[in-house]
Amino acid sequence: MLPRMQLRIGVDGGGSKTRASLFSGKTRLGLGRAGPSNPLAVGTETAGSNLMRAVQQALDEARERMGKDWEEPSSLPCGLGLAGVGAGEEGRQAAQALAGLLRGRFPNLRPQFYTDLEAAFAGTFEGRPGILVIGGTGSSALGFDGASQLLRVGGFGKRLGDPGSGFAVLLEAAQLLLSKSEGLLPGGMPSWGPALLHALGCADPRDLIPIFARDPSPLELEQGIRALEEAASGGEAVPGELLRKAGRILADHAGALGARLGLSEVRVACAGGFLCKAPMVLDSFCARLEGHSREQQRSYVFLDRSPDPEWGAAGLAVGAWPSLRLEDRAQSETL
Structure with missing residues (x-):
């Protein structure tokens, strides 16, 4: 306490x-x-x-x-x-x-x-066992068994790939749009393409190239994902599958950690605007999580709870949860 x-x-x-x-x-x-x-x-x-x-x-x-x-x-x-x-x-x-x-x-x-x-x-989780899955600009997950195992998956960054992240989804959508519009893939400009280009302030598909050369800004990422969500809600198959696939990938992060932690019941929470605020992504995440429960014969309990990282950081600083033995990365003989 x-x-x-x-x-x-x-x-x-x-x-x-x-x-x-x-x-x-x-x-x-x-x-x-x-x-x-x-x-x-x-x-x-x-x-x-x-x-x-x-x-x-x-x-x-x-x-x-x-x-x-x-x-x-x-x-x-x-x-x-x-x-x-x-x-x-x-x-x-x-x-x-x-x-x-x-x-x-x-x-x-x-x-x-x-x-x-x-x-x-x-x-x-305040020192209790569980798994937290982050699905925002990037993706990663952290799991703790309540005793000694603190395990992480993902968090590779944009260059190595953050599968299931908002950036990864927007990048794949941009790759498809460019490839189809230039004939590298069949079908021509996809019907959802103009809306995505407009959301990113592009007049031409090749205007996407400098955006991803410097990485989309947080606002561009938000607007691009919103355009894909609106297209998916309107019945567009490809944006819908991109979003659902992201949810499945993020649930696989939890499934991988659950198997390694070895708990019979695992509480799972999520954070990040992409996972928590995109209904199609979250629904796919929860459905895949139920699948892992059946496959692993392990109970995954989804918690509809928003993390408070400031509270968590403050508690760690005063040793509020001794079981969470986390390293202070600023420790140095010079400090």
């Missing part, structure tokens, strides 16, 4: 935004927002600037809310769940650099770094 009045900060940072929350017990005293903080995507300087901005906003809001009752803590635990810090030695070095920046700005801060997936998992 968390000490009721112990102040701590939890940060959730990714490729599009950063949120920081200051907690006392389970009460959120302050909230800060800023731009992206994946250091491998935007660089350490930009990531650090956005982290400091979000943390400062959370502290300022808490001070204003508490008024004369506010007491500046001499030591403030801060858990940061960031995309990018789990990427081998480069990610570890980025976490160490960010820790130095944060300590320079906030001398009383005790930053500890985890992946965004770990923070979301902790905020969902």
Whole structure:
């Protein structure tokens, strides 16, 4: 259990935004927002600037809310769940650099770094066994047996492929559109093609090439996926199958982890706008999960619950769930 009045900060940072929350017990005293903080995507300087901005906003809001009752803590635990810090030695070095920046700005801060997936998992299951499947721009899953096994699948990134992700679906749709419009595949321009091109601001199929050369922006990704969803809802077979296939692939992430964890009953939660907010994807996910229950003779129980990664990161920073032994990626003799 968390000490009721112990102040701590939890940060959730990714490729599009950063949120920081200051907690006392389970009460959120302050909230800060800023731009992206994946250091491998935007660089350490930009990531650090956005982290400091979000943390400062959370502290300022808490001070204003508490008024004369506010007491500046001499030591403030801060858990940061960031995309990018789990990427081998480069990610570890980025976490160490960010820790130095944060300590320079906030001398009383005790930053500890985890992946965004770990923070979301902790905020969902609070040390209990389960599987969290992420289906957003990227895809990955984390499973815990409640004792010693903490296993991960996926999270390969765009270049190696994040199967079942929103990016992977939009990429495959763009590949099909280009190949059909140029005669590499039969059928000519697909009927759903013009709507997708319009959603991405393209006048011609070949306008897709520079978009994917630099990677679609979060807004382009959202608009492209929405165009595919609308086409599928209107009866277009190909977009519908792309979305349903993504749901099946994401459920296979859970199935792979469930088999390795060896639990007879597995609670499964999901996160990420693509999986959680696209009905066709989520329905396919749940149907495939039921199939894994029958095939593996294992009960998969789907939890309709939204993760709170800031709560998870804050709890990890104060050791709220000892069974979840996660490494602080900023640990270094120099810190």
